[in-house]
Amino acid sequence: MSTGPAHLGDLLRSARVLGVSDPDELATLAAAMGLTLSSASPSARPSDASSDRGPRATDPARPSPDGGAAPEGPDATDPARRSRDGGTASEDSGAADPARRSRDDGTAARTSRTGPAGTDASSAHTAPSAPGGGGTSTGPNHPSPGTPGSPESPPEQPPDPDTTPPTGGSLLLIRAARPAPDLEAGHPLWRENVATDPRDDGAEALLGHAEAFDVPWATAPPRPAPPWNPQTERAIFLALAATCRTGRAVDHLRLVDMAVRSLAGGRGARPRVPYRQRSTTRAGVLLLIDRGESMRPFRHDQEWAARLAARILPPGGLRVLDLRIAQGVSRDRGRTWDPHPVPPHGQPVLLLSDLGHLQPPLPGRHHSSPARWLPYLRRLREAGSPVVCLTPYPAEEYPVAVRQAVGLVPLDRRVSVRFAQTAARQDPRRAGRPR
Amino acid sequence: MIKLFDPAGESERPTEVGRIPVRDTARLDDQVYLFDDRTVLAVNVALASGRPLLVLGPPGSGKSALAPNVARLMRFRYYAEVVTARTEPHDLLWREEAFRQLNDATRGRLRHPGSRAYFRPGPLWKALDPAVDEGGVPALRDRPAVVLIDEIDKADPDVPDALLDPLNNLRFVGPDRRTVTAPEGVGAPLVVITSNQERELSAAFLRRCIQLQLEPPDREHLLEVARLHMGDDYDDALAVELAEMFENGSVATRPTASTAEFLDTLRACRQMGLTADSGEWRAVADLAMVRGSPDTSAYA
Numbered sequence: 001m002s003t004g005p006a007h008l009g010d011l012l013r014s015a016r017v018l019g020v021s022d023p024d025e026l027a028t029l030a031a032a033m034g035l036t037l038s039s040a041s042p043s044a045r046p047s048d049a050s051s052d053r054g055p056r057a058t059d060p061a062r063p064s065p066d067g068g069a070a071p072e073g074p075d076a077t078d079p080a081r082r083s084r085d086g087g088t089a090s091e092d093s094g095a096a097d098p099a100r101r102s103r104d105d106g107t108a109a110r111t112s113r114t115g116p117a118g119t120d121a122s123s124a125h126t127a128p129s130a131p132g133g134g135g136t137s138t139g140p141n142h143p144s145p146g147t148p149g150s151p152e153s154p155p156e157q158p159p160d161p162d163t164t165p166p167t168g169g170s171l172l173l174i175r176a177a178r179p180a181p182d183l184e185a186g187h188p189l190w191r192e193n194v195a196t197d198p199r200d201d202g203a204e205a206l207l208g209h210a211e212a213f214d215v216p217w218a219t220a221p222p223r224p225a226p227p228w229n230p231q232t233e234r235a236i237f238l239a240l241a242a243t244c245r246t247g248r249a250v251d252h253l254r255l256v257d258m259a260v261r262s263l264a265g266g267r268g269a270r271p272r273v274p275y276r277q278r279s280t281t282r283a284g285v286l287l288l289i290d291r292g293e294s295m296r297p298f299r300h301d302q303e304w305a306a307r308l309a310a311r312i313l314p315p316g317g318l319r320v321l322d323l324r325i326a327q328g329v330s331r332d333r334g335r336t337w338d339p340h341p342v343p344p345h346g347q348p349v350l351l352l353s354d355l356g357h358l359q360p361p362l363p364g365r366h367h368s369s370p371a372r373w374l375p376y377l378r379r380l381r382e383a384g385s386p387v388v389c390l391t392p393y394p395a396e397e398y399p400v401a402v403r404q405a406v407g408l409v410p411l412d413r414r415v416s417v418r419f420a421q422t423a424a425r426q427d428p429r430r431a432g433r434p435r
Numbered sequence: 436m437i438k439l440f441d442p443a444g445e446s447e448r449p450t451e452v453g454r455i456p457v458r459d460t461a462r463l464d465d466q467v468y469l470f471d472d473r474t475v476l477a478v479n480v481a482l483a484s485g486r487p488l489l490v491l492g493p494p495g496s497g498k499s500a501l502a503p504n505v506a507r508l509m510r511f512r513y514y515a516e517v518v519t520a521r522t523e524p525h526d527l528l529w530r531e532e533a534f535r536q537l538n539d540a541t542r543g544r545l546r547h548p549g550s551r552a553y554f555r556p557g558p559l560w561k562a563l564d565p566a567v568d569e570g571g572v573p574a575l576r577d578r579p580a581v582v583l584i585d586e587i588d589k590a591d592p593d594v595p596d597a598l599l600d601p602l603n604n605l606r607f608v609g610p611d612r613r614t615v616t617a618p619e620g621v622g623a624p625l626v627v628i629t630s631n632q633e634r635e636l637s638a639a640f641l642r643r644c645i646q647l648q649l650e651p652p653d654r655e656h657l658l659e660v661a662r663l664h665m666g667d668d669y670d671d672a673l674a675v676e677l678a679e680m681f682e683n684g685s686v687a688t689r690p691t692a693s694t695a696e697f698l699d700t701l702r703a704c705r706q707m708g709l710t711a712d713s714g715e716w717r718a719v720a721d722l723a724m725v726r727g728s729p730d731t732s733a734y735a
Contacts, residue, residue, distance in 0.1 A: 010484040010485075010486060011484075013483065013484055013485075014479075014480050014483035014484045017482075017483035017484075018479060018480075018483050028476070029476070029480065032473070032476045032477055032480050032645070033480055033484070033645060034645075034646060234592075234635075234637065238592060242591075247523055248523055248526075248530070248531070249523060249525060249531065250531055250533045273533045273534065273537055275533075278523065278591075278593075279591075279593070280520075280591045281591055281592070282520050282521070282591070311634065311635045312592065312634060312635060313634065314520065314588075314589065314633060314634055315633050315634070
């Protein structure tokens, strides 16, 4: 929850109304409101003392104002400590539930920005043994092998998203703008792939501490940053997935227009109530994920888009199918293939594909070209389904025939909500014609 | 076992309508609620801060029953709106009687366009202004209100976003361009919003709410709820057996089994005359306490 002024005011108002004056009760009240008080709990005092070094000393994940990583304490390079931290908030947020993980990440990021350590239990617990380390997990994405305060540097260093290009990721990362520094520092995305062993399964009692043998960083490749701006991705997706339906609110402007035409002696229309159009996701969405070879470099973007759709659309409104234009669609991850589907009339189709735009030097048997997509795209349009293709490439790189057949929205940070609305609502048949 | 429905003996058996429980009177969901400390604190914070209380939790955990019980205990007026996929942003404020307006216009009896005759106040309007609530209890007219907005995650995302300002300021501009707010002397309403978290709410909306997450029930909680709801019909041995069955994995691993299903099983066993000694209660529990878990995979 936000620590903005509105909620601090709420806390003060609630405390006054409820007659709360004791610091512990105030901390309980603040916790119930989702606020964190750094100095409210006596247990947090030791870490507060460590915070005298400055705010950044307690929040290693937060970048310094000049863009560099914050200074780290001695424990930042301690593999055992890093291994212990592997089971804390950033990873426990749950890989199985992307929506929840997203929310948890946001909460964690906000919490880490609230200032000194001691704001959560783990930080209060670890503060005495790590005077400079603070409470939040430092994250191996800011290694400091040459730091004077770290006598034992680990033999190897984890991949650093700041300097290392993500392997297997999207080429969009090269073309698009970089995310905000605090987002990168606050979201060590590559750590989300780490499989965390359950600590209470009794293995530790039998085998002893295995932390010394742990790999000090995750071996999973880093996950690229989201292709759309996280602050607007929800609105962009809604602009693409929503359809216009007649609502229940009267359209007064059209009503006045009808009345004026009637008074002016126009053709007498039978009385009817004009209703406003509203955008809704009631029709659901058919999400087609292109599993062709040319989309292999963008599989992370496809997974991201599917997770985003699952977060925003109602559970029964989303249908996800793997698609190969030469084979059809698969419901079982490629074991069997069915003919290309045509959704019910009016249901939007979101296509995660480059439409065969990428031409590899040695194309395989599943490679396609834009010309092979055109018949299916036209079939979808004729069936009354608005089709939008989320593509890694700019729309200008596609032939006019493709632009006329489908709305093209790049997987790019520069895409705005307005652009998405325009792309989704304009008639693609006019897209290639000069204005 | 008592059989309320028996096809074999249906023709010979005399009519026993009285034995079949009337559903509304047999349930005490609106009259009994087990408040834990965290829930009480969250309600207090929501009341004190004037913020909506967003109640999250699995289905059947008592999210929707919280609001009427708070209203009952505090003697507040109570209004509820169950949100569906067709709910529109203004439905919680008012609904326009367009056909009535059209009918009056064709008959030449059209009133002022902002006339209250053409607008039906929604629950939030009634909660703020008891004067527009024609069907309300007169004794509670000067009391604040509790508004339940149930399952807001079913609505399109523009619905919660459109409620940001009315919920934040507890006032809105009505169809007649006049500001609707709580009159002096009547306190601000407590707005309770529930969500099954089937889809994500916007950050702006979440920021304006006091969030209460109801956790899956443990054994003691289940037994206490059973005591409260069953009253004199509480069978301790059967409740303990059911709670153990719930807790020990045969049922609790299914995501949809919750307190409501536990109570359903107890009620069914009581109506059918089953006790912990009879082995048939397990079959009843398999039917009543285990609900089919929906396929959460989006792969069709």
